[in-house]
Amino acid sequence: xxxxxxxxxxxxxxxxxxxxxxxxxxxxxxxxxxxxxxxxxxxxxxxxxxxxxxxxxxxxxxxxxxxxxxxxxxxxxxxxxxxxxxxxxxxxxxxxxxxxxxxxxxxxx
Amino acid sequence: xxxxxxxxxxxxxxxxxxxxxxxxxxxxxxxxxxxxxxxxxxxxxxxxxxxxxxxxxxxxxxxxxxxxxxxxxxxxxxxxxxxxxxxxxxxxxxxxxxxxxxxxxxxxxxxxx
Numbered sequence: 747x748x749x750x751x752x753x754x755x756x757x758x759x760x761x762x763x764x765x766x767x768x769x770x771x772x773x774x775x776x777x778x779x780x781x782x783x784x785x786x787x788x789x790x791x792x793x794x795x796x797x798x799x800x801x802x803x804x805x806x807x808x809x810x811x812x813x814x815x816x817x818x819x820x821x822x823x824x825x826x827x828x829x830x831x832x833x834x835x836x837x838x839x840x841x842x843x844x845x846x847x848x849x850x851x852x853x854x855x
Numbered sequence: 856x857x858x859x860x861x862x863x864x865x866x867x868x869x870x871x872x873x874x875x876x877x878x879x880x881x882x883x884x885x886x887x888x889x890x891x892x893x894x895x896x897x898x899x900x901x902x903x904x905x906x907x908x909x910x911x912x913x914x915x916x917x918x919x920x921x922x923x924x925x926x927x928x929x930x931x932x933x934x935x936x937x938x939x940x941x942x943x944x945x946x947x948x949x950x951x952x953x954x955x956x957x958x959x960x961x962x963x964x965x966x967x968x
Contacts, residue, residue: 750897778954789858790898790946790959835897841953842911843888845897 748773750838752846760854763826767849769819769836776838779812779819784848785832793834794821826853857881861947861960868937868967876932876963880949886910888957889922889932890946898946904930905953937967 749772757765771779780795796803796812796819803810809822819836833848860879868874880887886905890898901920902912906927915922919937924930934941944964948957 780956782957782959789961790948790957792956792958795956837897839954842900842903843957844900845890847895847897 748776748838748840748842748844750836750844750846752834752836752849754849755847756850756852758852758854759826761827763853764822764824765826765851767821767823767834767836767851769821769846771817771819771838771844773838773840774817775840776844778839779810780837780839781810781821782835782837782845783832784835790835823851826851828853828855859947859949859958859960861945861963863963864961865964866966868965870938870967871936872967873933873935874937874965875934876945876947876965878930878932878947878960880928880930880947881958884949884951884958885927886950886953887924887930888946888948888950889930890948891943892946892962893943901932903953910953934965937965939967941965942967 753768777798782790783793784790794805794808796810807824811820833850835848836846888903889901892898902915902922904924922932944962946962947960
């Protein structure tokens with residue numbers, strides 16, 4: 747079955763820094779890649795997605811890049827704020843949805 | 856718009872006891888998922904439904920876990936004879952179709968001692 751791996755597992759940055767979260771998957775049948783964020787004590791929340799016919803998608807301070815050949819995605823967050831502190835999950839969807847183990851981001855003021 | 860609702864929020868069991876978790880998805884969402892999320896891991900799919908039909912339950916430990924969605928709306932996940940390894944948060948999510956954004960509930964945290 748599909749396997750989704752995220753790196754790094756954790757990041758600590760100062761407010762204003764940019765961060766990059768990498769994600770790789772194994773099943774070439776996966777066609778939809780949503781990302782979710784989980785703030786402490788809150789539910790998982792959708793933040794951005796990309797489909798396999800796209801290479802790039804931007805939503806305000808979030809940019810998602812997709813490389814179908816290498817089965818790799820990267821989420822770039824610019825101008826980080828303490829409110830961005832959360833666990834970020836990459837997922838791959840080929841009818842079943844598989845999640846990575848998350849990247850914990852801590853943004854220090 | 857009301858979000859996905861789950862209950863109970865917390866449960867503490869001794870090994871061998873049973874528990875049921877209930878999920879009310881977003882109105883109009885035809886697809887409903889149950890995930891198990893162990894501490895410090897990502898959600899792992901247990902089962903998903905489209906309307907009242909089970910589409911995939913290949914990861915559901917069928918000897919002790921069962922899930923139903925009889926009218927294609929609310930769903931119940933039941934764990935019989937719980938084990939310590941079942942300690943996790945059980946997440947319900949719903950979507951319109953199975954290749955679209957998931958909307959998650961707050962989860963039901965289970966501790967088995």
